[in-house]
Amino acid sequence: MKSYLAAAIQMTSVPDLQKNLDQAEELIDLAVRQGAELVGLPENFSFMGEEKDKIAQGIAIAQATETFLHQMAQRFQVTILGGGFPIPVNSNGKVYNTALLVSPNGQELARYRKVHLFDVNVPDGNTYQESSTVMAGQELPSVYSSPDLGKIGLSICYDVRFPELYRHLSSHGADVLFIPAAFTAFTGKDHWQVLLQSRAIENTCYVIAPAQTGNNYHRRQTHGHAMIIDPWGVILADAGEKPGVAIAEIKPTRLEQVRRQMPSLQHRVF
Numbered sequence: 001m002k003s004y005l006a007a008a009i010q011m012t013s014v015p016d017l018q019k020n021l022d023q024a025e026e027l028i029d030l031a032v033r034q035g036a037e038l039v040g041l042p043e044n045f046s047f048m049g050e051e052k053d054k055i056a057q058g059i060a061i062a063q064a065t066e067t068f069l070h071q072m073a074q075r076f077q078v079t080i081l082g083g084g085f086p087i088p089v090n091s092n093g094k095v096y097n098t099a100l101l102v103s104p105n106g107q108e109l110a111r112y113r114k115v116h117l118f119d120v121n122v123p124d125g126n127t128y129q130e131s132s133t134v135m136a137g138q139e140l141p142s143v144y145s146s147p148d149l150g151k152i153g154l155s156i157c158y159d160v161r162f163p164e165l166y167r168h169l170s171s172h173g174a175d176v177l178f179i180p181a182a183f184t185a186f187t188g189k190d191h192w193q194v195l196l197q198s199r200a201i202e203n204t205c206y207v208i209a210p211a212q213t214g215n216n217y218h219r220r221q222t223h224g225h226a227m228i229i230d231p232w233g234v235i236l237a238d239a240g241e242k243p244g245v246a247i248a249e250i251k252p253t254r255l256e257q258v259r260r261q262m263p264s265l266q267h268r269v270f
């Protein structure tokens with residue numbers, strides 16, 4: 001593993017596939033021009049809108065998004081995580097909320113289907129019933145081991161509330177945890193940063209958290225603050241509230257140092 005720059009992209013995705021892919025391309029370009037070699041896009045980066053529209057356009061969104069990720073990785077010669085987009089399940093009219101990691105030569109490195117679905121009545125009056133259109137993944141994410149970029153673990157959004165998933169990743173050697181999200185503005189203001197820092201600190205891993213921000217559609221407001229956090233829990237970069245990118249250096253020497261200073265992973269009893 002070498003030292004390198006990673007980018008967590010922050011965008012305001014809307015119910016318009018092409019518009020979102022154009023916005024994502026601009027932000028990938030911006031990140032690459034600043035030197036990023038690993039670039040993460042947020043949950044719902046290619047489509048964010050009403051559940052019924054997402055289902056109606058499911059096949060088109062899935063195909064265009066996969067093609068886009070492969071093209072961008074090859075054109076910019078970087079590794080890209082597409083942080084969550086719908087892929088139709090053949091049998092039942094639902095989709096998997098899927099994250100895909102693609103290499104600079106356009107190869108698929110890892111794929112993860114979100115296992116924890118956001119079925120929550122948020123106290124701001126918005127009701128989320130992700131399971132009405134999304135099928136829960138049945139497998140824990142695997143860790144992709146890159147000779148250059150370290151061991152990379154995937155997850156999506158609401159997963160961040162379930163520390164056992166990240167324990168699984170760190171016990172399989174993860175160095176970098178991806179947590180792409182479309183966090184609600186209401187929960188995000190109190191929980192987002194604390195949860196991300198907790199996952200970084202307790203697993204002594206880098207956290208790369210691309211995010212949705214602003215007004216996406218109808219009454220949906222997302223929290224923003226895409227960030228990169230180091231294994232000590234220090235926030236290295238925070239994209240604030242506007243579309244943009246958070247960029248920071250991922251360093252193997254910092255991982256070794258923190259794991260020497262705080263060897264909590266070695267002290268696990270359970």
Ligand SMILES: O=C(O)CNC(=O)[C@H](CS)NC(=O)CCC(=O)C(=O)O
Nearest residue numbers: 049118128130157158182183184187
């Ligand atoms: O809102 C939308 O349209 C799109 N959102 C999403 O796709 C997903 C599932 S509904 N959002 C979350 O998981 C938010 C979690 C969260 O905010 C928390 O854990 O507090």
